[in-house]
Amino acid sequence: MNISTYTPEYNGPSAIVYKKGGLLNVSKSIQNRIESYGDKFEETWMELQDGNDTVWAFQLTKDLSDYERAEKMRLAGNALAIKVNALGLDRIKIEGPYQAEICEGAILGNYQFLKFFSDAHKRRNSFVKIFVEDENSEDIKSIQHATLGTLFARDLINRPVIDLTASKLAEEAKQAGKRHGFSVEVLEKKQIESLKMGGLLGVNYGSVEPPTFTIMEYKGAGATNSQPIVLVGKGVVYDTGGLSLKPSNFMDTMKSDMGGAAAVLGTMSAIAEAKLPVHVIGLVPATDNRPGLNAVTPGDVITISDGTTVEVLNTDAEGRLILSDALVYAQRYNPELVIDLATLTGAAARAIGRYAIVGMGNAPKEKMEALQHSGYKTRERVVEFPFWDEYKELLKSPIADLKNIGGAEAGAITAGKFLEHFTNYPYIHLDIAG
Template identity: 55%
Template sequence: MSIKLKTAKAIKDKDDLIVLLSDGEPDGDLLTNEAERHYFQRKLKSKKELIAINQYQRWVFLVAPITEDSPEYTVEAYRKQGASLYKRLKQEEVKKVKISGGQASQVLALAEGLLLAAYTFSSYRKELKEVVASGLKEVSIVHPEISSRDVQELGNIVAGTCLARDLINEPVISLNANQLSKAFKKAGKESGFKVEVFDKPRIKSLKMGGLLGVNAGSEDPPTFNILEYKSDNPVNAQPYVIVGKGVTYDTGGLSLKPSTSMDTMKSDMGGSAAVIGTMVAVAKNKLPIHLIGLVPATDNRPGGNAIVPGDVITISDGTTVEVLNTDAEGRLILADALAFAKKYKPALVIDLATLTGAAAVAIGKEGMVMMGSASEEYKNQLRQAGEETYERLVEFPLWKEYRSYLKSDIADLKNIGGRMAGAITAGMFLKHFTDYEWMHLDIAGVAFLDSPDGYRGKNGTGAGVRLLYHFFKKLAQ
């Protein structure tokens, strides 16, 4: 994150300022003359949510009170207002700004939206690098109920989300499986967690047939990544495990995608990006938990000895799988990771994957599809974290009848269940490899956007990082 976020104790006369109003009236002498007061009242009566006043030596942006149908909607509205404010700050070439007024939760939400809206992937465009270099540099929060620890926590969550976005947006030509593993190691060293990387010979020794099968058509070897953060006194005796699909590019393999569906497939590692972003936020904020991240990583290509429809592969737990569609590859590499997770005797496993178009069609970009065998307590806690972060979850059922959709004539399972209930049969496939409390999050609709959407922006969103951080924070309390 290129913008410095901090607290401040006071506001000076020349400070550019954002003020959240509590009752529709600014405090004290903020408005310096009758003309400004008249202008403010006129804009407020016309239902303007953001009122900008140019006081020549500074800008004052007044945010009118926002009240929605629920606390979660209200907080989200402040995040969106933060995104709108960033555009205005950029337009007015503001370098430093202070935020004050309002409730603590509203101020932090507005700052979060502003910082996330400021994200730019500028690695390959000179003019974007210049925009970032000349843009907003510092955001200071002046509020009696917001501590430097609160601000640091928010900054670390945003940093984890932005790292996830960077990795999603990076083209596969510079981010194959090995390079993704190097990014994990770098983040671990900077944030305070361990990273172990299994190379192809080690993966072969573990008989990870799903990962090796998907990788068979690629010239680049796969990796299997183990990320581990453990605080000095974790609240959980058994680790929590998060698993991310790390398909760095998905052509569909020999079940080749149409070209119009392939140009965004660098984002098919969005689940792994969510894992690394969460690990960064958790480690930097020193949550008192034991957390393990597992990422099987490869691209899915149609070259070399690529698996073909009709092949049978063997997952590391001995399950045989008839591969009827090589574009249903994510579940194959996740199967090895979920089987590997058993060795930790985990308290809970959550996997994240851009797994099915069916999930995206079902609920669009407004949320994630959730399913799994975890307790209702875990499910409710995860749903609540989704509401609080506005990374919302919709649960799909895993009724036993769906198991028959995956019946194969020649193997233990087949990797697709047909046209009906596509997201659910993918989840049912994954369930086979679990014997612990487990949740599956299909993030296909939210991980990568083809048009801007407020603070989520365009392209990689980092979906899942904020959700999981808040979920684990609640478990740690």
């Protein structure tokens, strides 16, 4: 989506946000019509004609918190994108407050995944341009960077495994690094074996595709953190469940089980494009999880790269196995904070539904609070779960250091406690399965 500053010569449809009684930059006839409607169209788009051009007016009437109002305007932007496309228009001018939030909603709402349509050119949305008061404002630039990362992540998540193997995901990281300005190193199977990453290799045993371990790094000019922040993303590019096979009516969505990896790639891209003064490292262990001839079986014991032995009771609890090696690897950076993102457990989704992210960890309180504050601002809310040591007792195995599942109770938390075992730094675990 192209965002530009509008000029007095602009000719085309407009969207105007205003408070009741406020002055509008529209013709007198349109102003009179808006006033005649009163509150009939409050908090929604009112469509009017101003000569040959369409004008959408949105009257702000409700007293909402900053967080609620921002989300309301994102949804308004989404609705606006639908209207613009329905009329076959290619542009819109946005006037009034909340221009950044409306832009964000419009850009995200305008998203399409057309890669596999033979007639993609016919399906493509007409809407491609937004005109705002100042394209160089901090808010507008921030939205452009954030949506760049979000749309990149969406594209990755939507691609099936036939088109996005672990190796191809690593290649996408390399290309993103070239586009946006961060370094990328990809460890191939032999290097992974030399590091004795038994979690990643164990999940990969049943696959015909090799695993990868991608290391991304960005250090902005004047970075404010002397120790890096490390982001770790679960990169299971397809999850059948392994020998603990998933139901067939649930498996088609498992191309998205690399959502954590996609989020890390998108975040690294957005940070680098914005040239933020921060030092960030992204780690993505990647493989598919299949019930091949050499697949790990329930009851097997594997050894993680730090020497921890794990009894694998459920091969569908594979994400924590590949993440464990990445968390061990992160220790070498002496990080200020490590955050992992993973579509890890159905328990997280069952606990809070699709309305938030489950978070937990041992990082200082202010780190989690900062993350939650950011989550409220962006409507990616984080609900903190308890992280008491008693939960680790549920992971004791009679034949190994740990078992990879903790039973029916507190499944999201025991998964987090399993991962914490491989950390020696401030740590936050985000379960984004919901």
